[in-house]
Amino acid sequence: MKIYDWHIAPNPRRLHIFLHEKQIEVSLEEVGQADLTLSPDFKERYPHAMVPMLELDDGTCIGEVMAICRFFEDLNPEPSLFGKNAKERALIAMWENRANEEGMLAASELFRNTHPAFADRGLPGAPAAIPQIPELQIRAKARLDRFFNKLNQQLETSQFLAGPRFSVADITALCAVDFAKWSKVEVPEDHPHLLRWYAEVRSRPSAKA
Amino acid sequence: MKIYDWHIAPNPRRLHIFLHEKQIEVSLEEVGQADLTLSPDFKERYPHAMVPMLELDDGTCIGEVMAICRFFEDLNPEPSLFGKNAKERALIAMWENRANEEGMLAASELFRNTHPAFADRGLPGAPAAIPQIPELQIRAKARLDRFFNKLNQQLETSQFLAGPRFSVADITALCAVDFAKWSKVEVPEDHPHLLRWYAEVRSRPSAKA
CATH class of the missing domain: 1.20.1050.10 (Glutathione S-transferase Yfyf (Class Pi); Chain A, domain 2)
Incomplete structure (x- = not known):
């Protein structure tokens, strides 16, 4: 799996903090550009044109940062960041x-x-x-x-x-x-x-x- | 528990549909008024002043419709409306x-x-x-x-x-x-x-x- 990232942007940052707290490492691909736009390749691959986006090995694209965080919480429940009951x-x-x-x-x-x-x-x-x-x-x-x-x-x-x-x-x-x-x-x-x-x-x- | 409701409003409707699909019955209290405002009593009890709001028997107030839906999904997982894996x-x-x-x-x-x-x-x-x-x-x-x-x-x-x-x-x-x-x-x-x-x-x- 791979995360399409724009490292300076606020929504990707939510995911970086989450992954750091869970001690999960995922490979990142930077798709933000110096002119503050997303790369044309990324927008073609993912027309919703928002970051972060998690691509699974089967090609499934999961966007929306909290959906991605919930996915990782499901795979790695501890430490819980969404609650225990x-x-x-x-x-x-x-x-x-x-x-x-x-x-x-x-x-x-x-x-x-x-x-x-x-x-x-x-x-x-x-x-x-x-x-x-x-x-x-x-x-x-x-x-x-x-x-x-x-x-x-x-x-x-x-x-x-x-x-x-x-x-x-x-x-x-x-x-x-x-x-x-x-x-x-x-x-x-x-x-x-x-x-x-x-x-x-x-x-x-x-x-x- | 009790749901503070404004039956005609769009966010409460999300909860009504959800509860109907799950066949869950919860008592409702209408707090919407004819002039399209929320009742003063409700706003005093719950200063976020948004509906729907679920009050638990211990007094806990849970607002934000998807948070309420997730609570009921946890208590009654079937039929699942948030997904199974x-x-x-x-x-x-x-x-x-x-x-x-x-x-x-x-x-x-x-x-x-x-x-x-x-x-x-x-x-x-x-x-x-x-x-x-x-x-x-x-x-x-x-x-x-x-x-x-x-x-x-x-x-x-x-x-x-x-x-x-x-x-x-x-x-x-x-x-x-x-x-x-x-x-x-x-x-x-x-x-x-x-x-x-x-x-x-x-x-x-x-x-x-």
Whole structure:
């Protein structure tokens, strides 16, 4: 099997951290280019044109980062990053989804609707031109404000995002917080619980994977 | 346990279909109101202010519809709607995520940025006012075009969205197609494979749950 990768991009980073935490090694092929586009060969092979993508030895293409992570969790259950019982799994899935929809997608919206290299790529994976919408900058910042508030509240009483153990919810939230920094949006100083968690998760060796 | 419900809304519908397919009965409490807002009592109990929400007997609140569905799949594995082996589960998770991010979120973006009742609620679950962005109408329609094209291509060679068996990916995609209709966006007639699938899944008894 092989992972098609764009090493600097936020969604591939979720997978790198996951694999490092699980101590799984998979061969990687870099398909990101210096001009911040994906290689034409990759887009031809995989018209969804998003990374990461896992190609199995039988040719099956598995996209969407959490689908890939779940595949590896099935093959290598320990250490569990999706939870060990029904309730734990549900809470991790809930916070992971929230970190994605309210964090990652907001940071992506902000970056893609402001960065000059994405002038006609306001959405990921688009085969056609999708112009930027400058008004989304304000909305995306409001989304990130809400996201930071939610995280700070949750982390006041919870060591990690979905409970006492590190999970995929923390991976997605960490990548979202760091992705927001690409657009110069930082965690506000009056969010002590979020900052405590952020210092903790970013100092794990996996955060540099 | 109890589900806080808004019976007409698209995300609760994903859960209704899922529970009907699994033949699981759970007591429901309606928290949607005639003015298309959620009841103040519910928002106080659950500040994320989104439906559906599953409250367990120990008071645990599980939000995010796929987290709730996974919880019930864990408790009642048959019939499986998330897949029976690692590869099947990954493909279902991939297509479900795609149906959500490229279908449901696009239909939601279109509806929330056009309907007068959502003038200051351009995003779900917002405690603060999020004004509509009319330009998102064009973008959301382009997103739905892409989504319909992807589905039509996939369904040319696949009976259901993620393979030969009905799964949560079909549930999310069906709800996305129907949600788009709220904004008068229909599957184009030159998408025969998507239309074949749509006729099939909407005629299942669960589609009326």
